[in-house]
Amino acid sequence: MTTDAAARTDPPAVSAAPAYAVRSTGLTRRFGAQLAVDGLDLEVPRGSVYGFLGPNGSGKTTTIRMLLGLLRPHSGRIELLGRSMPHELADVLPLVGAMIEGPAFQPYLSGQSNLRRLDRSDATADPASSAERIEAALARVGLSAAAGKKFRNYSLGMKQRLGIAAALLRPRELLVLDEPTNGLDPQGTREVRHLIRSLAEDGITILVSSHLLAEIEQIASHVGIMSGGRLLRQGSLAEVLSAGTAVVRVTTPDLVEAAALLAGLELPEVGVDAETSSVTARLGSLAPEQIAVTLVNAGVRLRGLGVERPHLEELFVSITGEGFDVLR
Amino acid sequence: MSSAELVGPRSGQRVTSPVVRYRGAFWRLYREEVVLILRRRRNQALLLVLALVPLIIGIAVKLSSPRGGDGPQFIGQVTGNGLFLVFTALTVALPLFLPLVIGVVSGDCIAGEAGIGTLRYLLTLPVTRTRCLLSKTLAVATFTAIAVLTVSLVGLLAGAGLFGLHSVTLLSGDTVSLADGLLRTALVAGYVTVALFGLAAAGVLVSTLTENAIAAMAATVGIAVLSALLDAVPQLSGIHPILLTDHWLGFGELLRSSVSAPDLLRWTGLHLAYAAIFLSLAYSRFSTKDVTS
Numbered sequence: 001m002t003t004d005a006a007a008r009t010d011p012p013a014v015s016a017a018p019a020y021a022v023r024s025t026g027l028t029r030r031f032g033a034q035l036a037v038d039g040l041d042l043e044v045p046r047g048s049v050y051g052f053l054g055p056n057g058s059g060k061t062t063t064i065r066m067l068l069g070l071l072r073p074h075s076g077r078i079e080l081l082g083r084s085m086p087h088e089l090a091d092v093l094p095l096v097g098a099m100i101e102g103p104a105f106q107p108y109l110s111g112q113s114n115l116r117r118l119d120r121s122d123a124t125a126d127p128a129s130s131a132e133r134i135e136a137a138l139a140r141v142g143l144s145a146a147a148g149k150k151f152r153n154y155s156l157g158m159k160q161r162l163g164i165a166a167a168l169l170r171p172r173e174l175l176v177l178d179e180p181t182n183g184l185d186p187q188g189t190r191e192v193r194h195l196i197r198s199l200a201e202d203g204i205t206i207l208v209s210s211h212l213l214a215e216i217e218q219i220a221s222h223v224g225i226m227s228g229g230r231l232l233r234q235g236s237l238a239e240v241l242s243a244g245t246a247v248v249r250v251t252t253p254d255l256v257e258a259a260a261l262l263a264g265l266e267l268p269e270v271g272v273d274a275e276t277s278s279v280t281a282r283l284g285s286l287a288p289e290q291i292a293v294t295l296v297n298a299g300v301r302l303r304g305l306g307v308e309r310p311h312l313e314e315l316f317v318s319i320t321g322e323g324f325d326v327l328r
Numbered sequence: 329m330s331s332a333e334l335v336g337p338r339s340g341q342r343v344t345s346p347v348v349r350y351r352g353a354f355w356r357l358y359r360e361e362v363v364l365i366l367r368r369r370r371n372q373a374l375l376l377v378l379a380l381v382p383l384i385i386g387i388a389v390k391l392s393s394p395r396g397g398d399g400p401q402f403i404g405q406v407t408g409n410g411l412f413l414v415f416t417a418l419t420v421a422l423p424l425f426l427p428l429v430i431g432v433v434s435g436d437c438i439a440g441e442a443g444i445g446t447l448r449y450l451l452t453l454p455v456t457r458t459r460c461l462l463s464k465t466l467a468v469a470t471f472t473a474i475a476v477l478t479v480s481l482v483g484l485l486a487g488a489g490l491f492g493l494h495s496v497t498l499l500s501g502d503t504v505s506l507a508d509g510l511l512r513t514a515l516v517a518g519y520v521t522v523a524l525f526g527l528a529a530a531g532v533l534v535s536t537l538t539e540n541a542i543a544a545m546a547a548t549v550g551i552a553v554l555s556a557l558l559d560a561v562p563q564l565s566g567i568h569p570i571l572l573t574d575h576w577l578g579f580g581e582l583l584r585s586s587v588s589a590p591d592l593l594r595w596t597g598l599h600l601a602y603a604a605i606f607l608s609l610a611y612s613r614f615s616t617k618d619v620t621s
Contacts, residue, residue, distance in 0.1 A: 068452045069452070070451060072618060093452055096452070098449075100448055102445070104449060106444070106446060107444065118449065121357045121360050122453040123354070124350070127350060
């Protein structure tokens with residue numbers, strides 16, 4: 001997965017385009033005495049799929065609302081596609097598709113009528129191609145058959161799809177998707193994942209927030225992890241994951257010798273696991289092949305040697321803490 | 329499912345596309361807001377209630393034997409001239425039905441969208457805050473005119489059907505031609521519409537203050553009721569002339585042979601001043617409002 005993601009790390013060759021699709025410096029917002037977002041320096045490279053992670057109440061949605069000009073920051077600066085927000089809102093938001101905190105539409109209008117209303121209200125959408133684009137957007141999320149049905153009668157998954165269709169009504173350079181797979185069944189989740197991939201291949205930058213860490217790990221090229229209003233980690237998925245502790249696992253019948261040798265290589269946290277007949281240690285900066293050579297030269301019978309990197313979920317929990325408790 | 333068409337050129341050719349504003353954009357936005365109001369069943373039902381006011385009065389007058397004295401202004405003249413059904417219906421609808429209908433639609437205009445969350449999608453399209461407030465205000469004003477027109481036109485048609493239209497005997501005793509009478513009727517409808525703009529603007533202001541549409545509607549109707557209450561307390565006669573609702577029934581002026589133009593202009597000015605004050609407050613609130621819904 002990481003190799004796949006790394007290939008997407010490079011922004012598309014764009015002349016004179018800013019390197020970051022989203023960039024904030026010192027972004028801060030309080031609600032009463034509570035700091036909801038605290039000095040956020042968000043950097044979403046152009047062309048990336050940026051997984052925006054954090055427990056409930058960590059400030060993700062507040063951040064997204066500030067990025068889109070719905071909330072005023074108390075301090076800090078925001079640039080979207082190289083333009084300052086909210087001052088240049090009218091020039092930049094037409095290039096940004098957004099789904100914020102779930103879909104919301106007029107309940108007594110059909111899906112199609114809702115999209116028509118949005119498109120007609122948008123001064124920068126071409127009225128001549130409106131019908132065509134609405135049809136294409138509905139087809140893209142698989143809602144063509146339910147286009148004439150009232151929004152009120154949509155299932156949760158259909159509502160979610162309509163929200164994505166609204167974000168895709170016109171060509172975008174940036175998509176901000178807050179929990180896009182919320183309420184979708186496994187097929188729907190898969191489709192959204194494919195959709196995000198294909199949009200990313202078109203060069204669109206995607207900022208996607210989610211609780212489904214396995215999902216994010218599959219589609220994201222970059223991640224940012226928030227907790228308690230602060231951005232605790234940010235970077236390419238590979239970078240962020242490698243900051244987590246990789247573990248080398250040596251499977252061998254010669255447990256004692258192997259453990260001694262690993263300790264001799266000054267690897268920390270050497271542990272013996274008799275059940276699986278293996279020795280583990282934190283890898284640090286040592287190359288795994290070096291370990292293999294050392295062990296084999298010392299006559300340790302190797303059955304296997306592997307490096308285990310933590311999954312995003314383990315890393316996430318190790319950074320943001322265990323448990324269901326709401327921090328604030 | 330042709331993705332490339334939908335989302336633009338492939339990455340190699342991607343450049344920051346210039347944002348184009350199409351002609352007639354504000355008109356389309358305004359029209360969408362009006363259509364949104366008019367397509368809603370609830371609002372259609374409200375207009376139906378307004379249409380019933382002249383119908384019920386007309387039928388009741390037709391079925392009952394003539395009697396003088398009691399009843400709303402102008403009701404005595406209805407049997408003689410169907411045109412007076414318009415004025416009677418407006419007199420009956422002004423204290424409660426019209427404020428109720430205007431209160432519901434104006435109170436709902438922003439609070440309703442905030443409540444169901446569609447406001448955030450409208451604003452991130454983007455519809456700028458100024459355009460959003462302006463288009464909604466104009467749509468509410470349009471609906472106010474439609475509401476007054478509903479009462480007036482149904483009154484005119486029912487009056488014509490039930491009692492016939494004749495040359496008009498004015499309050500001052502003079503008689504003017506039917507054409508003159510119809511012109512005065514149009515002016516009456518126009519005056520009542522402008523008089524209600526003050527309340528409609530109050531509704532827009534209240535609507536920017538909350539995400540609870542029902543509360544905004546109730547508060548707007550409450551403003552009209554409060555003003556009418558204050559207007560009914562003789563000890564407060566000092567403030568009566570500047571109350572929101574005090575001159576709503578002033579359209580009677582238009583039914584005199586010598587119309588007091590200065591009075592009508594002054595009252596119209598007061599209604600427009602109310603609208604201007606409420607709308608400025610609504611603008612200062614909405615342009616900086618945090619949208620958290």
